[in-house]
Amino acid sequence: MQKSHRLANKNFLSSLDISTQEVLHILDLANNFKNNNLKIELNNKVLGLVFDKASTRTRVSFQVAMSRLGGTTVDLNPTTSQIGRGEPIKDTARVLSRYCDVLAIRTFNHSDIEEYAKWSTNPVINALTDLEHPCQALADFLTIKEEFVNFENVILTYIGDGNNVANSLILCGALLGVEVRIACPKGYEPNPTVIKKAYEIYKNRNLLKITNDPYNAVSGANVLYSDVWSSMGEENQKDKKEIDFKGFTIDSNLVSKAAKDVIVLHCLPAYRSKEITDEVIEGKNSRIFDQAENRMHVQQAILFCLLS
Numbered sequence: 001m002q003k004s005h006r007l008a009n010k011n012f013l014s015s016l017d018i019s020t021q022e023v024l025h026i027l028d029l030a031n032n033f034k035n036n037n038l039k040i041e042l043n044n045k046v047l048g049l050v051f052d053k054a055s056t057r058t059r060v061s062f063q064v065a066m067s068r069l070g071g072t073t074v075d076l077n078p079t080t081s082q083i084g085r086g087e088p089i090k091d092t093a094r095v096l097s098r099y100c101d102v103l104a105i106r107t108f109n110h111s112d113i114e115e116y117a118k119w120s121t122n123p124v125i126n127a128l129t130d131l132e133h134p135c136q137a138l139a140d141f142l143t144i145k146e147e148f149v150n151f152e153n154v155i156l157t158y159i160g161d162g163n164n165v166a167n168s169l170i171l172c173g174a175l176l177g178v179e180v181r182i183a184c185p186k187g188y189e190p191n192p193t194v195i196k197k198a199y200e201i202y203k204n205r206n207l208l209k210i211t212n213d214p215y216n217a218v219s220g221a222n223v224l225y226s227d228v229w230s231s232m233g234e235e236n237q238k239d240k241k242e243i244d245f246k247g248f249t250i251d252s253n254l255v256s257k258a259a260k261d262v263i264v265l266h267c268l269p270a271y272r273s274k275e276i277t278d279e280v281i282e283g284k285n286s287r288i289f290d291q292a293e294n295r296m297h298v299q300q301a302i303l304f305c306l307l308s
């Protein structure tokens with residue numbers, strides 16, 4: 001294990017904030033936390049949780065991770081704090097970072113989290129924005145590593161909306177040299193800047209494939225991944241998306257077309273029988289609940305690195 005755990009960047013707002021080596025180090029640490037090989041006391045450090053959207057896994061995994069590291073959390077509900085009243089981010093960030101050692105923020109516009117990071121004197125973690133969900137991607141790749149030991153020759157196929165989760169899988173996959181295929185309906189492709197960045201990271205290797213054909217994309221895949229078709233904040237598009245995403249459900253038939261050793265992941269929460277069937281979530285290929293557990297081990301590793 002390397003001597004210093006500190007990341008080169010102060011914040012973790014994007015998968016692009018960390019290097020390949022840092023991703024591997026975080027996964028290594030997370031694995032050690034999971035196997036009780038690492039006991040770290042952070043001496044009462046405080047994590048502030050600013051969540052403008054609902055959360056079960058991210059919020060609770062951060063709370064438990066912090067408590068396992070000997071720290072505490074403060075839950076900053078925007079409706080009961082002055083954030084909901086519209087206090088400027090630059091004021092909130094400067095004040096909160098005088099109380100809290102680190103902030104985890106879930107919000108809509110990615111530019112808002114960048115504004116928090118600009119004014120906060122302490123590290124800021126992206127707990128999900130409309131653009132990225134980088135903590136989720138780390139837990140996803142930890143789950144993949146547990147199954148396949150290393151990332152060589154792993155093909156990950158994401159079926160669904162080119163959303164925040166897809167964007168972070170693309171970027172983290174590129175850092176790890178994993179072949180990532182995205183199958184989405186026309187018009188729902190991932191963010192073009194993210195795609196461009198991933199191509200740059202992959203250099204000349206043709207390892208990112210965007211297609212509108214799910215069957216073509218699953219052929220030979222070792223990991224099938226799905227997420228909701230309508231993310232938080234897109235509830236008004238639900239009916240249209242359910243029509244547009246017809247044929248993009250991960251069901252047993254689609255799973256049978258993938259590699260024999262395929263595992264199925266979903267970041268949760270899921271709409272069963274929409275983007276994925278109940279049978280697949282509960283089936284033998286599913287690693288969805290290990291993936292959810294891994295959120296906590298990864299949060300411990302991220303916090304440890306940012307607070308070291």
Ligand code: CP
Nearest residue numbers: 055056057058267268
């Ligand atoms: N996967 C995930 O981020 O879940 P929550 O919305 O429950 O945090």
Ligand code: NVA
Nearest residue numbers: 163165227231232268
């Ligand atoms: N794409 C989903 C992920 C939820 C964890 C959303 O943003 O709502």
